[in-house]
Amino acid sequence: MVRLNELPVEELFTSGHRLCAGCGAGTIMRMTLKATRGPTVVVNATGCVEVASTIYPYTSWKVSWVHVAFENAAAVASGIESAYKALRRKGLWDKHVDVIAIAGDGGTFDIGIQALSGALERGHDFLYICYDNEAYMNTGIQRSGATPHGAATTTSPAGRKVPGKPEFKKDLIGICAAHGIEYAATASPAYWNDYITKVRKGLEVEGPAVIHVFSPCPLGMRFDSSKSMEVARLAVQTRYWPVYEVEKGKYKLNIKVPQPKPLIDFLKMQGRFSHLFQPEFQHEIEALQRWVDENWSRIASLCGETA
Amino acid sequence: MAKVIGLTGNEAIAYAVKQCDVDVIAAYPITPQTIMVELLSEYVYNGEINAEFICVESEHSAMSACVGASLTGARVFTATASQGLALMHEMLYIASGLRCPIVMGVANRALSAPLNIHGDHSDMMGSRDCGWMQVYAENAQEAYDWIIQSFKIAEDLRVLLPISVNIDGFILSHSMERVEVLEDEDVSRFLPPRKPVITIDPAKPITVGALCLPDYYFEMKRQQVHALNESYNVIREVNKDFESFTGRRYDLLETYGMSDAEAAIISLGSTAGTAKAVARDLRSEGKKVGVIKPWVYRPFPEEDLIKAVGDAETLAVLDRACSFGAPFNALCSDVVAALYRYGKSSVKVFNCVYGLGGRDITPTDIRAIFNEALEAAKTGIVKEQLKFIGVRE
Numbered sequence: 001m002v003r004l005n006e007l008p009v010e011e012l013f014t015s016g017h018r019l020c021a022g023c024g025a026g027t028i029m030r031m032t033l034k035a036t037r038g039p040t041v042v043v044n045a046t047g048c049v050e051v052a053s054t055i056y057p058y059t060s061w062k063v064s065w066v067h068v069a070f071e072n073a074a075a076v077a078s079g080i081e082s083a084y085k086a087l088r089r090k091g092l093w094d095k096h097v098d099v100i101a102i103a104g105d106g107g108t109f110d111i112g113i114q115a116l117s118g119a120l121e122r123g124h125d126f127l128y129i130c131y132d133n134e135a136y137m138n139t140g141i142q143r144s145g146a147t148p149h150g151a152a153t154t155t156s157p158a159g160r161k162v163p164g165k166p167e168f169k170k171d172l173i174g175i176c177a178a179h180g181i182e183y184a185a186t187a188s189p190a191y192w193n194d195y196i197t198k199v200r201k202g203l204e205v206e207g208p209a210v211i212h213v214f215s216p217c218p219l220g221m222r223f224d225s226s227k228s229m230e231v232a233r234l235a236v237q238t239r240y241w242p243v244y245e246v247e248k249g250k251y252k253l254n255i256k257v258p259q260p261k262p263l264i265d266f267l268k269m270q271g272r273f274s275h276l277f278q279p280e281f282q283h284e285i286e287a288l289q290r291w292v293d294e295n296w297s298r299i300a301s302l303c304g305e306t307a
Numbered sequence: 308m309a310k311v312i313g314l315t316g317n318e319a320i321a322y323a324v325k326q327c328d329v330d331v332i333a334a335y336p337i338t339p340q341t342i343m344v345e346l347l348s349e350y351v352y353n354g355e356i357n358a359e360f361i362c363v364e365s366e367h368s369a370m371s372a373c374v375g376a377s378l379t380g381a382r383v384f385t386a387t388a389s390q391g392l393a394l395m396h397e398m399l400y401i402a403s404g405l406r407c408p409i410v411m412g413v414a415n416r417a418l419s420a421p422l423n424i425h426g427d428h429s430d431m432m433g434s435r436d437c438g439w440m441q442v443y444a445e446n447a448q449e450a451y452d453w454i455i456q457s458f459k460i461a462e463d464l465r466v467l468l469p470i471s472v473n474i475d476g477f478i479l480s481h482s483m484e485r486v487e488v489l490e491d492e493d494v495s496r497f498l499p500p501r502k503p504v505i506t507i508d509p510a511k512p513i514t515v516g517a518l519c520l521p522d523y524y525f526e527m528k529r530q531q532v533h534a535l536n537e538s539y540n541v542i543r544e545v546n547k548d549f550e551s552f553t554g555r556r557y558d559l560l561e562t563y564g565m566s567d568a569e570a571a572i573i574s575l576g577s578t579a580g581t582a583k584a585v586a587r588d589l590r591s592e593g594k595k596v597g598v599i600k601p602w603v604y605r606p607f608p609e610e611d612l613i614k615a616v617g618d619a620e621t622l623a624v625l626d627r628a629c630s631f632g633a634p635f636n637a638l639c640s641d642v643v644a645a646l647y648r649y650g651k652s653s654v655k656v657f658n659c660v661y662g663l664g665g666r667d668i669t670p671t672d673i674r675a676i677f678n679e680a681l682e683a684a685k686t687g688i689v690k691e692q693l694k695f696i697g698v699r700e
Binding site for chain 2: 039043051054055075076078082089092118119121122
């Protein structure tokens with residue numbers, strides 16, 4: 001764990017970007033770059049962070065930053081990492097360069113999962129960070145494979161017949177860890193030292209590492225922009241977002257939640273779940289609660305904890 | 308003393324890449340290009356080339372990795388065909404838009420559906436507007452020679468654009484031919500290591516691939532047009548330089564019998580070889596026919612083409628791909644546009660679609676096309692403006 005006074009004062013992700021007020025991703029980017037340890041290249045998939053931080057001729061990035069497309073951050077990172085390897089071997093480059101790929105849940109869970117899987121399997125030395133705001137927020141709140149059950153999005157609307165997304169969220173870390181990578185972890189920006197420690201850990205691993213971080217989105221999840229960190233904290237405290245890591249195949253629960261707050265507290269704060277509070281959709285809240293309970297006990301047991 | 312070895316088109320390209328001191332190769336195998344990728348991985352795994360070989364999980368990732376590596380300052384190669392090129396389509400525009408001097412070998416193959424693994428130009432013609440320089444080789448020797456020249460052309464700071472070297476699937480990719488290869492040292496002298504002007508060096512941070520809104524995007528595209536125009540002269544310079552090394556002469560296009568031709572065939576790739584052989588026979592019978600073979604298809608060598616057409620009255624333009632719904636197919640559309648721009652729209656033109664999905668085009672077919680073109684030159688009447696050669700109607 002890092003201490004506040006150990007963090008660098010320098011801001012490598014600067015102010016002036018056009019992310020929404022209260023956007024969790026902006027905070028996450030700032031914290032990510034606080035954890036860097038030297039020469040760093042960021043590869044950013046198309047998404048909120050990309051469009052809001054680099055509108056030409058401006059940039060918020062004081063590290064080298066590359067955007068290529070939506071679905072291929074991991075593949076681009078593969079190319080950059082390999083190039084530095086080759087150039088170093090030929091004596092044309094002398095420093096180690098950390099490569100960080102950053103993508104949203106759309107660019108990771110859905111359209112980018114193939115490129116991510118390929119890069120993890122090939123074992124490139126890079127850190128992949130998925131900031132998960134649980135829908136395609138950049139294009140106006142469409143459902144993704146990361147959207148939770150019951151949430152209303154513009155492509156899984158709160159219909160009279162189908163009340164929000166019928167499906168449940170994919171297990172991203174399970175998928176990544178199944179590649180046999182050395183480090184995979186979840187995080188929440190409300191627990192800044194846990195997140196920053198994990199970013200540094202991910203960079204220090206030789207080979208691929210993945211961090212899946214909850215990214216509160218006032219616009220798409222529909223809550224007041226002053227409440228971002230509160231939502232991010234409640235996600236953890238209700239056991240909705242277990243914070244754990246998988247190091248060399250070993251699971252460890254980083255934030256224990258012995259007395260979880262009711263899931264309803266988390267749901268009530270967000271407009272995307274408001275339709276579920278109509279009496280006829282009560283069973284959907286119960287379904288989501290069951291998923292949270294089962295997910296928690298599955299992870300807790302992987303971590304060797306008694307739920 | 309030049310070394311002569313037997314190589315297929317695929318092998319010739321891989322051999323050339325081996326000599327070009329590449330840093331990163333990212334590629335995905337696909338028929339009929341597979342052997343290129345197999346050989347390159349073999350070279351890397353045997354330590355014959357000092358490069359990173361990224362065996363990616365798709366062509367989309369192949370080109371994505373190439374873009375990343377190229378932005379890092381590396382010399383980069385990839386290869387593909389057909390569906391693979393189609394899957395890369397999005398990335399092709401990004402590679403040229405981000406000004407990455409990537410070299411790509413393409414073993415041209417038909418596009419699905421229906422599935423077909425044989426040679427035609429549908430794949431590259433479908434990507435003809437992607438901002439890449441595009442070269443078509445007639446045989447394995449040309450493929451070898453163009454690959455070596457391509458790195459130099461693409462990396463020239465006046466150009467900084469990607470380039471594809473195309474060979475007809477199976478016809479060239481799998482046919483063993485006599486190839487004169489250079490010594491490694493000669494290639495190193497001809498092609499010094501890449502000197503990128505600006506890279507994603509973390510010591511001097513830059514932002515690449517930013518969002519460009521209507522206030523800047525257009526200028527970026529205009530610069531690409533400018534760079535592609537600059538490439539005409541850079542290609543000519545590199546061709547001259549290469550000639551002094553090898554004695555082999557290249558240009559934007561090759562002509563045969565055009566000094567007095569009344570009728571000519573314009574064709575890309577291996578078919579131009581057949582056309583030259585038939586033209587030779589016809590000329591020995593006293594018929595004034597010629598052949599124009601664009602080596603470089605993008606940028607389109609219109610000025611050279613007009614010069615080559617000279618006083619010819621009829622042109623039969625051969626397209627090995629369909630531009631569905633278009634007035635003419637790709638190559639023919641470009642030829643007609645060039646004639647119009649240079650005030651030569653009185654030249655009679657007809658368009659022959661041939662060889663789709665690897666269907667053979669025979670000397671008899673080509674002879675018939677020449678005769679029809681001569682007939683049109685004589686009568687002033689084009690019987691059919693768009694013909695499909697060798698198809699069951």
